[in-house]
Amino acid sequence: MPVYPPINVFAFDLDGTIYKGNTIIDGAAEVINYINNLGIQIVYFTNSSTRTREQIVDKLGGMGLVTSLNKVYTSAYATAVYANEKSYSKVWCIGTAGLNSEIETFGIQIAEDISLAEALIIGLDPEFDYNKLAEIMPFRSSDCPIIACNRDRSYPVENGRFLPGCGPIVAAVEDALGRKVDCVTGKPSTYMLGLLTSDWNYINSDIIVVGDSYDSDIQMANSYGCRSFLISSSMNHCTDGTTIVQNIGDIIQYLT
Ligand SMILES: [Mg+2]
Incomplete structure (x- = not known):
């Protein structure tokens, strides 16, 4: 993964990336803490259409991932x-x-x-x-x-x-x-990335998307010109520039 331009914000998918149902995925908390300690902003990008942002903030908080309303983007x-x-x-x-x-x-x-x-x-x-x-x-x-x-x-x-x-x-x-x-409005549409860039004054090269769905998370990132990590145990080669990792915890090795 190129070091420049620097990553200024990680946009993490939720279902299948951070948690499954009500269970946090192994390694997710470690990655979030690691990125927090680097001083890089974290936002959450979910196609969930059933919950309010408050409910997502509460759910993440219950898993030990503290965030706020303005860092949660849902469909x-x-x-x-x-x-x-x-x-x-x-x-x-x-x-x-x-x-x-x-x-x-x-x-x-x-x-x-x-x-x-x-x-x-x-x-x-x-x-x-x-x-x-x-x-x-x-x-x-x-x-x-x-x-x-x-x-x-x-x-x-x-x-x-x-x-x-x-x-x-x-x-x-x-x-x-x-x-x-x-x-x-949800992924793979780039509408939510448009909200993120205008809310926080980012440009596409500031953002890296992390998700478990090529068709949703990675297609969105590609369409907007953002870098991305795909978490996948079945895909190990991709020609379009996304970095594939088997587990979310593997991302840390790319940040050191
Ligand atoms: Mg997902």
């Missing part, structure tokens, strides 16, 4: 920022209370009458069902924008298990409405 938060940029006042939302809460923080209302919604927002919703799909059918014949938090197929939890992600819900909505979403 729920990014979607709320995007909706605010578009000046929506009422949106229809498929998602959890956490997603609603992030949107409402910007003074945007969650519509109860679908005819008043200015956009449809889709996040991961563990209670998504046929009725929720039936409810949004009026969007079939409208030109209301559809914004998805992400298209992740699945995400890893403990014991080698995976749970379905937001992607299958987005696919169901697209199929039912007969049209594609207009915007995706």
Whole structure:
């Protein structure tokens, strides 16, 4: 990994990189502490669309990783920022209370009458069902924008298990409405990196992305011109400049 330009901020993915479910991954705390001691900033970049940033700060804090609200970027938060940029006042939302809460923080209302919604927002919703799909059918014949938090197929939890992600819900909505979403705010979109650079006055070469998903984390980093570490036990060669490590703890050897 080139030493110059210097790295000014690490953007760590969460699911599968820092933790799986409620269990911190071996070596994650050591790497975070090591980078902290180097005086390099750490932010967290997650496609999670179910939790508020406060809940992520609390979850990380419970694992001994102290951070703050302004260093956590989630696809729920990014979607709320995007909706605010578009000046929506009422949106229809498929998602959890956490997603609603992030949107409402910007003074945007969650519509109860679908005819008043200015956009449809889709996040991961563990209670998504046929009725929720039936409810949004009026969007079939409208030109209301559809914004998805992400298209992740699945995400890893403990014991080698995976749970379905937001992607299958987005696919169901697209199929039912007969049209594609207009915007995706989460990875591999670079929207969250855009927020990071403008919030903290960084440029792309200041940032290194660390994640376990080539299609999400590394594609995002490549699209934005950032360096990256891919944590992977199955890939050992990559031609596009990402540095592959088997375990998160292996990153330390590149920083000494
Ligand atoms: Mg991940």
